[in-house]
Amino acid sequence: MIQRYDEVEGRYIDSVLLMQITRDLEKEKGVSKAAVMTGSRANLEVMRNIGFEPPSGVKDTSVIIAVEADSDEAAKAAIDKAFDLMDRRTQEASAASMTLDDVGTAIGKSDLPVVFISTPGEHVKEVASKALDAGAHVHIFSSNVPLETEVMLKRKGHEKGLLVMGPDAGTTILNGKGLGFANAVRRGDVGIVGSSGTGIQELSVLLHKGGLGVSAAIGVGSADLSAEIDGITTKDAVAILKDSRYLFVIAKKPDEKVRREIVDMMKDIPSSFISLGESGEATTGKTYQTGYIDDAVAHALRELGMKPFPAAQKPPRADLNGRRLLRGFFVGGSICYQAQAILARKGTKVHSNAPADKAYTLPPDWKDLSVCIDTGAEEYVVGKPHPMIDPKARNAMVVEESKRPEVAVILIDVVLGFGSAQDLLEGLEGLAKGPIIIASICGTDDDKQGYAKVRAGLEKIGALVFDSAGQAAEYAGDLMKGASG
Template sequence: MSGELVLVRKGAYYDSVTLMRVSRALTELPGVAAAMVAMATELNVAVIRDLGFTVPEAGPSDLLIALRAADPDAAVAEADRRLTGFQPQETAAEQPPLTTFSAARTPADLVLVSVPGEHAFAEALDAIQAGLPVMIFSDGVSVARERRLKELAEEKDVLVMGPDCGTAVIGGVGLGFANVLTPGPVGVVAASGTGAQQVTCLLDWAGTGVSHVLGVGGRDLSAEVGGLSTLRALRLLDEDPATELIVLVSKPPSPEVARMVREAEERLRTPVVRALLNEGTDLTAATEEALRVLGRPVPEWPSWPAWSGRTAPHKTIKGVYSGGTLSAEAAQIAGQGDFVDYGDDAYTDGRAHPMIDPTLRVEALARARDTDVVLMDVVLGHGADPDPAASLAHAVARTPATVVVALIGTEGDPQDLHRQAAAFREAGAAVFTSNAQAARHARSLL
């Protein structure tokens, strides 16, 4: 018998990526009209209510299962089966360390923290006190706590990457969202995950590899944090014999911190190319400058024009982005328009990042008008959606707007960059591997 239900599982925590996958699997089942399995954050409760469900009393640490199906009990059973599949079944002898403190006493070179934001500070603190560098993938850590972690890291002589550090590459090993990159002479210090991915992917297209990518968190160059991790990362890369050139990637830093970083650069033996968006450059231009400093040729960046242009008079640009720095760069180049970074904390609270979960951007494409130019990024690599074109290209084909895609990736990425480009082009989009070139093309359509 058809019907709907909303179940509350008190204190049952699962990460947002797991819940997104379970929700997607349930939605694809025969007889299921709507399904959402999510933690009961304020945003998720609002989304479930928008789907027409009545939500019982629940808190952010509770699990919600909302279903509208021909047989809701069977759908719940399937949800439970899939959730059980994500629970590790380990024997006592195989039980891993239960805390960062205990894990740090085993042989380790680095700690990766990816827990709900309210718990990330304590775990990172344990790692630093054990004398280990730490990458904090989690967001939701206050600026004051970030500053405290980085001050302690200075005392312990270790690096803090993050909080909200989405991308790092250490000795060829990618952490978080990471593209498949050729090893090479360029080290990257990045207060921007997608900014670092754009620069390193273009370097890869140019046949120039990367030694390390040290993410420092998007707030590191703010006045409150003082660039503590950036300064340490610059020193580390300067001491690395495999690094011949450093690229510093960031959104606009605090003027005082920018001065401090400039003075630090002058003390380094390794040359530094700055990719700072408030200095009249863009990420593609900075990459080209890095290639020239290394004495290497600048290639023509690959692009795929749309099969046919839509004829409606274009009046507005809408930016539908998953990367904050890419969105800021596009807005700077376009000079006008409404740009939204769906990777911002306001949109990721209790749900997967838009590089994994396309839902919010699919909805944004559906709201676009025939007078709009929609400019969007699609970021490939490990950790990202295994096939972003499967959902986004269909949304591109359905929207009445003209779509321009910045496709950030390398030929080694598991999603198959050329297949992704072909799918978006067939859906009607123009595709560029350079976000700056995509933004200029979008501007030219007005």
């Protein structure tokens, strides 16, 4: 086998496009593997892990093309193809007709203008400031934005009467359309405000399945309910959505003072405040407070006179054959977070890279522990697309762990919708028999991946499938009560 490398300097190409170019090269005749990535230290390590030896001294801003092929000609042809694909991208970009400076003049009187930002985090300050100056709301998908920048942008937006959704906002739904990762849910009169992207997705899908529809779901970014940000966007969004038939706010670890202020704004309308994973329920005025998405949805259905969901099924007494460990591999951070709390309540303590309880932070060597891993967390996506866009790496972890004789239960989430990849089960066909596979689908019949097709695919590989991530975690927790050790 022949390996060839090339380095491209001074050209910006985003990680999703680089992934697509990699996939295209791998389909070329004679090519056994390829990697096209920016030259960050983490990416060079990824290349070494898959058997490449990238040249030394590459710049971390360069794009590195690595190809392994059965002949030098095939490797050269693949490198040429990579350049060709990158050139096409550059041409497409220069064909775009508008710059940020043109946005202001392009906004019509009846428009609801939103600038959707998915640049690297260090460029958000400049881009979002220009967007606000142009009179547009902003949805910032990018993460790694300093808190002081977020405060500055949100204060500026608030003064101008514009929403700053994010940074690190995965999901927003406006006028029935999704920005970022979002499911095809029915339009209606229920409002959602949330600091957790997959939390909003799971909530909107469960409401859809319960017969309700969403007027708007406003993603505010993961830090909005912190003491530093003071819930600026959440408060603005709650004020905007106060005429909803029912209103949800969903958050992870909100600051106590910020939570009180927001609940105070909500308490006169039928509503739920979900603080993910928190134990105990409370009611303040008309606002129900809970730690679980399913519980809040059940409350809303009851309040609005809708039919309740069927209760979670209890597992039969399963023989786990001496297997004792649980593996949760999630693409949704909020789903991972909620699962930890449910499992803990059921008596299975799990360690996590995104721990609900810091005492259970994932140690470097976790192979002998039960774990819930958020595979969308920073350490897993440096220089790579999010696992909802490219699920191969997450699915490879699932397959690898299914081969371990100690693993009793594997819990996964599959999140459909706009923004997610078309084939979310890619690579899972190699699952070993032994562990019980429990999967939740966050999706509707109208999602582009096809709910029925994904469900059938999961059942084909032997998974027990749930329509709610909460119910899937409950089932896993009940099963683990029978695990030894």
